Amino acid sequence: MPFKTFGLSDPLVQGILATGYTAPTEIQSQAIPIAVDGRDIIGCAQTGTGKTAAFVLPILNRLGHEKAGRKKGIRSLILTPTRELAVQIEQSILGYGRFLHLRTLAIYGGVSIEKQLSTLRHGIDIVVATPGRLLDHMQRGSISFKSIEVLVLDEADRMLDMGFIKDVRRIVAALPTERQTMLFSATISPEIKSLSAGMQKSPKMIQIGRPQNPVEAITQHVYPVEKPQKIDLLLHMLKNDPMYSVLVFSRTKHGADKIKRRLERAGIVSVAIHSGRSQNQRQQALDGFKSGKFQVMVATDIAARGIDVSGISHVINFDVPAFAEDYVHRIGRTGRAAATGDAITFVSQDERKYLQQIEKFIGRKFSPKDCPEFTYVRSEATPAEPKSVPSPRRTGKASVSTRPSALRSKTGPARRRRRRKARV
Known part of the structure; x- marks a missing residue:
């Protein structure tokens, strides 16, 4: 021994x-x-x-x-x-x-x-x-x-x-x-x-290892997709791929609840966990997910380091995390204790900047891919391969620094402090 x-x-x-x-x-x-x-x-x-x-x-x-x-x-x-x-x-x-x-x-x-x-x-x-x-x-x-x-x-x-x-x-x-x-x-x-x-x-x-890199047992995939189609792509994957224990990450509590409701309407047994739930509700959700009662658990980043469930087959980033460190902790919920797992990230056009931060943080470039047999509806601004997207400066569109203040505030210091305070 x-x-x-x-x-x-x-x-x-x-x-x-x-x-x-x-x-x-x-x-x-x-x-x-x-x-x-x-x-x-x-x-x-x-x-x-x-x-x-x-x-x-x-x-x-x-x-x-x-x-x-x-x-x-x-x-x-x-x-x-x-x-x-x-x-x-x-x-x-x-x-x-x-x-x-x-x-x-x-x-x-x-x-x-x-x-x-x-x-x-x-x-x-x-x-x-x-x-x-x-x-x-x-x-x-x-x-x-x-x-x-x-x-x-x-x-x-x-x-x-x-x-x-x-x-x-x-x-x-x-x-x-x-x-x-x-x-x-x-x-x-x-x-x-x-x-x-x-x-x-x-x-x-x-x-042990390089702290910036996710564990090697995790296979990572990136799917460019328009925001309105993210829920359709998620449903397509859940119904057509062998996904038996899936953890879906949303950036907000409202988003987590909305995803959970859409999954339930489609006949997929799921549960949501975030800081808006009581401790008893959160524990019941975790227990149900561990036991296999729920195929899908939708969570915010509050759960990224608090979920220790063996056998999670897939982690899906419905929203790309705004902080690269959160990406590592999210996908670390699968591939635990020498097991293997898959991490999937949906990336809309306005989230490409977050993906670039993640690539820089972990020292890896992703190769975007399309989901087989899924019908995409793409705008001219969002091609299948993000690498070919013209930069905002060349197209004349607003860059990150010139967006309306209401949008910039989403990742500002005050919002970050409020989000951190609400997690515990």
Whole structure:
């Protein structure tokens, strides 16, 4: 058993086997032995490579060994950007640690705080939390960090993108200075390095693959299509191609609901998940998608890092994401844990600029293609091959900088701040 060679305890190894895992991923192989030794870590690996187990297993091993005779209190804190990720990590802890009898609580907004307060009063070993709700508990005085030994920042780059940097710094300032700190992220930016410098001591840097590139197991396709025809193309693919577990990404909550309604009218069982849904609705949607009740789940970017569903056959970008990093995290929902998957992106004329940003970010040029047996209706401004489209300056049409202000504001700083605030 490879996990046994990392120095993990027998009960923990039994829990790993019970979940069905037998071999560690590359990030796990490199991170777990270092974490078991108690060193600080910066782990950078692509989405879907097994980062969660890379920090969960060392924590469980440490707390399981120290369970007997220890003082009471929260021993480990895991910070994560979204509710879905908090639930996912909690489930991983419960699965791997089923024979360790450690107590875990996921703390996040969108649900009643009273149940969380009650559970905290009974004693907890590990807390998985989103920054906002954790700060609520800190202000109430309902949580104590005096016994913290291990801190994890999961998806650190996403927390920075969503505007949590000040909240994270406030939380870290309240923790004991003598602790082990692990930071995991899909990308390592200068801001991440700055954050690390203020909270870690001589961390070991672990880099798996190129952080800009999606996992190699994912086959990526780009389909140029007029906006009004996107829903028709989606329906054509779902009805004519072998797509059994499909995650569709929309840029907005309204768009996600609209796509879901069109799919339902066409007889395709689907569900929508976004920040406008309650936590219970979101969890029910995830559970139904995992179980196969829904063929399609339509999501906004809030779910891009919070969905851990094995067997997703296709990720479809109904709207091209405005930020290249979001593209990587979206398509990373398929091709997970050494599986294969397909990522499909619909690109309208006004989204070509976003596609070009993605190509630059991942260092790859896409070859646009047409869907067989689908009847396209193209305007003169949108040929089948985007590479042959004249630039706006040569045609005299408005460039990005001269568009009406109402359109420019869609990706402006204020809109970005509102979108980030609404996600958690």
